[in-house]
Every structure is written in C-alpha cells, then in structure tokens.
Amino acid sequence: MRSKLRTRAEASGLLLVILAALPLLAAGRPSLNVYFQSTLKDAAYQKKVFQKVVAAWKAPAELPKVNSKTVVQAIFEKDGKLKNAFVSMESGSKKWDEAALAAVRKAAPYDPLPAGYRYPTLEVHFHVALVP
Numbered sequence: 001m002r003s004k005l006r007t008r009a010e011a012s013g014l015l016l017v018i019l020a021a022l023p024l025l026a027a028g029r030p031s032l033n034v035y036f037q038s039t040l041k042d043a044a045y046q047k048k049v050f051q052k053v054v055a056a057w058k059a060p061a062e063l064p065k066v067n068s069k070t071v072v073q074a075i076f077e078k079d080g081k082l083k084n085a086f087v088s089m090e091s092g093s094k095k096w097d098e099a100a101l102a103a104v105r106k107a108a109p110y111d112p113l114p115a116g117y118r119y120p121t122l123e124v125h126f127h128v129a130l131v132p
Contacts, residue, residue: 028066028130030059035125042114052107053126057099064093069129070100076122082108083121091130100128 034050064070071089074082085104087097104126113122 028063028132030057031127031129031131032057033127033129035127037119037123039119040113040117040122042117045111045114049107049110049124052110053103056103056106057128058103060093060095060099062093062095064091064096064130066130066132068092068096069127070097072100072104072126072128074104074124074126076110076113076124078113078117078120080108080110080112082110088125091128096128096130100126103128 032050032054034046034053036046036049040046068091069089070087070091072085073088074085077083082105085101087101090097091100
C-alpha cells in the first residue's frame with residue numbers, strides 16, 4: 001500500500017513539473033539571426049560573432065508576444081571595437097529590446113575584422129525574436 005501511494009505521489013509530482021513547464025513552452029523560445037554587411041564573406045568570423053552574442057544573452061522576465069522581434073544595428077570598427085549599437089526595430093517589450101541591446105554590447109569587443117577585409121567598419125544586424 002505504501003509503495004502505491006509513493007508511486008502516485010511521485011507521478012503527481014512529475015505531473016506538476018510538466019504542467020509548470022507548459023506556460024514556458026507556450027511562451028516560445030528566443031531566436032537569434034545575424035546579418036552581416038555583404039562585403040564580409042568570412043563564415044568563421046560570422047560564427048564567432050554569433051556565438052559571443054548568444055553567450056551574452058540573458059532573457060528578461062518580461063517577454064514579447066510570440067513572433068515579435070527586436071533588431072539591433074551595430075557598427076564594428078576594424079579592430080573589433082563596437083563603434084555604435086542601437087535598437088532599430090522594437091518588439092513591443094521594452095525589457096526584451098534592452099536585453100537584445102545589452103547582449104550585443106556585453107559581447108564586445110569582438111575579434112578584429114579579418115585581415116583581408118578592406119573597409120574601415122562593418123555593419124551587423126542582430127534579429128532577436130521570440131518564436132513558437
């Protein structure tokens with residue numbers, strides 16, 4: 001009898017955990033897409049930038065509606081310093097927009113632009129969305 005009660009309690013506990021997770025699943029998940037100025041073809045550099053911003057991302061408590069996105073435009077200098085970054089498209093959640101901008105800023109400085117890159121700066125767009 002005691003083991004049946006324990007099994008039911010454990011099953012109930014598991015059910016509560018699953019139910020508690022459902023609102024998180026319904027809220028969606030963050031998605032990052034990064035778009036580089038067409039003059040940069042270096043895939044390894046692009047991947048490093050993406051990974052740095054992902055590592056710096058901290059989701060806020062306030063989420064935007066699913067399928068909303070923030071666009072952060074940034075300018076990198078040749079030495080990898082972040083010259084400028086700003087929110088060019090808002091998601092509808094001020095906290096989400098601030099978190100996207102903070103991730104881009106926190107990830108700086110970036111690696112220097114590749115040796116063969118002949119322009120003084122690079123424009124990069126970070127699209128941070130909440131997707132289903």
